[in-house]
Amino acid sequence: MKQFISASDVPSVPRLVDIAMSYKQDPFRDKELGKNKTLGMIFLNPSLRTRLSTQVAAKNLGMEAVVFNIDKEGWQLEMNDGVVMNGTSSEHVKEAAAVMGQYFDILSIRTFPGLKNKEEDYTEKYINQFIKYAGVPVVSLESATLHPLQSLTDVITIKENWQHARKPKVVMTWAPHVKALPQAVPNSFAQWINAWGEADFVITHPEGYELDEKFSGNATIEYNQDKALAEADFVYVKNWSSYRDYGNITCTDPAWMITNDKLKNTHTAKVMHCLPVRRNVVIADEVLDGPQSIVIPEAGNRVWAAQAVLSEILKSK
Numbered sequence: 001m002k003q004f005i006s007a008s009d010v011p012s013v014p015r016l017v018d019i020a021m022s023y024k025q026d027p028f029r030d031k032e033l034g035k036n037k038t039l040g041m042i043f044l045n046p047s048l049r050t051r052l053s054t055q056v057a058a059k060n061l062g063m064e065a066v067v068f069n070i071d072k073e074g075w076q077l078e079m080n081d082g083v084v085m086n087g088t089s090s091e092h093v094k095e096a097a098a099v100m101g102q103y104f105d106i107l108s109i110r111t112f113p114g115l116k117n118k119e120e121d122y123t124e125k126y127i128n129q130f131i132k133y134a135g136v137p138v139v140s141l142e143s144a145t146l147h148p149l150q151s152l153t154d155v156i157t158i159k160e161n162w163q164h165a166r167k168p169k170v171v172m173t174w175a176p177h178v179k180a181l182p183q184a185v186p187n188s189f190a191q192w193i194n195a196w197g198e199a200d201f202v203i204t205h206p207e208g209y210e211l212d213e214k215f216s217g218n219a220t221i222e223y224n225q226d227k228a229l230a231e232a233d234f235v236y237v238k239n240w241s242s243y244r245d246y247g248n249i250t251c252t253d254p255a256w257m258i259t260n261d262k263l264k265n266t267h268t269a270k271v272m273h274c275l276p277v278r279r280n281v282v283i284a285d286e287v288l289d290g291p292q293s294i295v296i297p298e299a300g301n302r303v304w305a306a307q308a309v310l311s312e313i314l315k316s317k
């Protein structure tokens with residue numbers, strides 16, 4: 001694997017899931033693989049899970065991780081080519097990415113979308129500038145439109161919580177939020193569930209919240225949340241802002257929040273969320289604190305996903 005930006009960078013999703021699960025059984029079996037190798041972790045936005053789980057994963061492989069909060073501690077970056085840099089940006093990504101490529105064997109980066117310019121976000125302008133100039137493999141720590149480490153984790157979490165011969169019914173439901181959030185997590189979840197191919201996949205959201213079909217693919221879209229949730233085995237909860245009315249909040253209806261009552265017609269569904277989650281806005285306390293929530297072990301699995309990805313890149317270098 002030469003980079004990890006999207007499910008399409010992965011030769012086999014089921015195989016990568018198996019590698020991650022094998023690291024969960026035996027975290028230190030490749031503790032020499034990353035010896036004398038360094039991972040750069042560049043953040044333009046906040047993070048708890050991605051940052052810490054990837055650092056632990058690197059450590060398990062014997063690799064050194066160096067974290068750089070470039071938004072706060074670096075020079076302000078210019079991302080556009082050919083500009084006269086007489087404004088607020090001090091350093092061009094051409095130099096910044098190339099220099100970091102000199103220091104690290106793998107460069108990982110978090111860069112959220114601006115949610116103002118759909119084309120700029122959906123061409124993944126920022127992460128692609130890093131890929132173009134870094135000269136080393138690049139791993140996404142969540143980019144403008146995708147969050148592959150989260151989605152790999154989510155597939156692992158569904159697989160380890162499913163023991164039946166039939167496919168699980170996985171329902172991704174939109175939920176309310178106070179802020180306009182990226183579509184990266186839901187796009188990515190849809191892309192990975194489709195690529196995995198081992199679930200019956202339904203997406204439910206208010207009208208106007210349709211995701212880019214490039215990611216939602218052949219998932220069933222059901223606008224009635226109660227209908228969608230009926231007989232669900234897994235409920236994946238996430239807010240996102242509108243893709244169609246780009247970056248805007250077009251629904252605030254609190255009735256979309258996940259409560260115990262919403263789950264009553266499911267198959268005692270397991271409830272998932274990437275975190276951080278706004279309690280009693282997105283998911284009610286009674287659900288997050290109840291037996292159906294698997295959000296904590298889900299977040300725990302972030303380590304194994306990151307370890308599988310780093311190991312595959314190290315092996316192909």
Ligand SMILES: NCCC[C@H](NC(=O)CCC(=O)O)C(=O)O
Pocket residue numbers: 142179181182184185239274275276277278
């Ligand atoms: N990395 C996981 C999710 C990150 C981001 N959530 C947020 O920004 C939540 C912020 C808040 O609740 O204030 C998102 O939805 O893409």
Ligand SMILES: NC(=O)OP(=O)(O)O
Pocket residue numbers: 046047048049050051142150274275276
């Ligand atoms: N789920 C997730 O990516 O969390 P952080 O934003 O805290 O890294």
